Amino acid sequence: MKATQIFRLLVFGILIFFSCSKEEDWTPDPIVYDGEMMAFQLAKIHAPNLNRKEAVFEGSFGDKPLTLGKYGSDSLIFIVPELAAGNQQLTVQINGKEWIWLIDIAPFSNTVPVPNNFVEAFIFQNELLHTEIKEIGNGLSTWADDYEKWLNSFKQDYSQLSIQEKELVKGVFSNANTKFWFEIFESDNMIPDCSGYPMVTYLVQSGKFDHFNFKYFEAFSSLPDTQLYRTVLLGFGLAMWHQHGWLEGLAANTFTCPLLRGISLKKDINGSMNPEEETSLSFETGESAGFWIFGKYQLPNLQDRANTDDFVGDFVRRYDTFEALRKKSNNILSLYQEAFDFSLPSMAGGPLFDIPATANVEEKPFEEGELTIFSTVLENPLVRLTAFENADGKVTFLFESLNGREQLFDLHFYFGDKTRTGSRVYPSLVKVSCPMLLEVFFEGDKVSLEILYGKAPYTITWSNGMSGTEFTNLPAGEYTAWVVDADGCERSKTFVVPEYGTLTDIDGNVYKTVKIGSQWWMAENLRTTRKRDGTVIPEVLSNQEWQSATGPAFAWYDNQNEFDIPFGKLYNANASCCDICPEGWHLPSFGEWHQLEDFLGSTAGGKMKTINRWVHPNLGATNGSGFSAYPAGLRLPSGHFAGSGENTSFWTSSFDINGYPFIIFLYYQNEQMSNTFAFNAREGYSIRCVKD
The missing domain is CATH 2.60.40 (Immunoglobulin-like)
Known part of the structure; x- marks a missing residue:
């Protein structure tokens, strides 16, 4: 009976080599991996008293045959095959004796499914990239010839593997430690031209290597020289040529983009x-x-090195330092060539082309x-x-x-x-050679023409033949007034009287509506106490109740119902979110608000604000759109009220990338329509509805 030694794996007994991105808190040195191994990782296991002359060891892991190499003087190194999760037996012949370890295998999973043709797609992508690099020229042609030798060597060795061995290669290339070196892109154009933003792609792709630890790749050079392990190392080398070739191609195209x-x-x-x-x-x-x-x-040039304001300087400085990444990669390739006797070229040491010192500035329409x-x-x-x-x-x-x-x-x-x-x-x-200024104000059904800074008397001519400066219930349409003052100063003002309508909510409240551009908007703030399906929206009075409200709620400003007209009600997020508008109408999206803004122009806020109820100076307020926004204020998450007379805010149905709803905001000190965010569902804002 031959001697058998059984070692249950202790914390110090197994090391998994791994590297991760900075975001994943990658560790620069091999670490203890909680007593577990996972399929397709490179593993090192402590094995004392190894024969100095023996470098290759045979054994089995679970039901899979396994070849191991010597790492240092007291450890074995190998790639973990795909095994069922749970306790598995590793058996190795060492110095004529059978050594056994009992090792926990962690469940294997990839966060993103790996296609069956992963390696074949990687080969195809390298062939495509090689062709594009060759076509660029400018110092890349010779580099492309060396790249092709690595590509052909990998294709040849990979073709000689068994189906099971190809599955292991796929697993090694696609696991979390190495997968970003083997990225597969579904594109017929690996290196975009100027219209495809090659500079941005370069910065994104090169940045992922900033904190990569090459120790994981170094350790693979200690594997024994078998067809399987040889193919894995050729694949790693090809991946490095692929990434460097891609970045060099992106850089080359970027330097041609004004x-x-x-x-x-x-x-x-x-x-x-x-x-x-x-x-x-x-x-x-x-x-x-x-x-x-x-x-x-x-064109990008060396003068951009000092540019710290945007990505142009980032690009030039990054290309300056790209040589360091190439040297690290070339060190790995040298280790592989020495360990496995590859007769393949090394990467060029310096940049493949020089960054121009400066460039001419060209002016074009x-x-x-x-x-x-x-x-x-x-x-x-x-x-x-x-x-x-x-x-x-x-x-x-x-x-x-x-x-x-x-x-x-x-x-x-x-x-x-x-x-x-x-x-x-x-x-x-x-x-101001002619100081006269004409303003048109809308207030309810009344339209007024105001003449500022001119010298009376005035001669006023209207496009429709009417006379005077104040009118009531003008028909919808476009009007122009021409005014000449006593000094001969001439000014004209064209405005549109919008089309109005009415709308009734579930409570029976009747609202004025207005057509602005191609959109129909409520021209008053919502006042309903029920949602479309009849769900009651309760009034919440006290600050404490408002702070703790988890469902729909409304309040009048200062809890005074006399504000219902014209300010309407202030609703929390749970009230605004779901079918609060009358049938056929809805809470407008951020895009719909900006469609309104685009139609009204740069002074949209002024054209939306009423001329009364706002505090001075109420800049730009004419209500020229008929939107009739009053300064209804808001209710804070604390339950306190603020802003009446100074501002008004409206809920939208849109959210930013962090999940905060967009809010539309009008203010007495400017004439723009602004936007902000609601950071708390218990904020209380007004609601306007837009027609479906």
């Missing part, structure tokens, strides 16, 4: 362009001014739809941007001085195209 560095405005004079670039802007109040807009483009103007911000409350257009290569502004005097202001211009975003500040002046 980036938007700035804009240039050139004044439009009666349809002709002044060739001189504008460094400051001048406008006449109430009159449109147009500027031809050009992009300033430049934007194609239709190519430039996005994110916003224009003014820092003078006495200046209003009444109209703005970006079309046909031109931007057109219409500014107004709100007090009839010249105004200095800074125009902050935020812009972007598919390559980059940016901003520029233009010192600007609104001149």
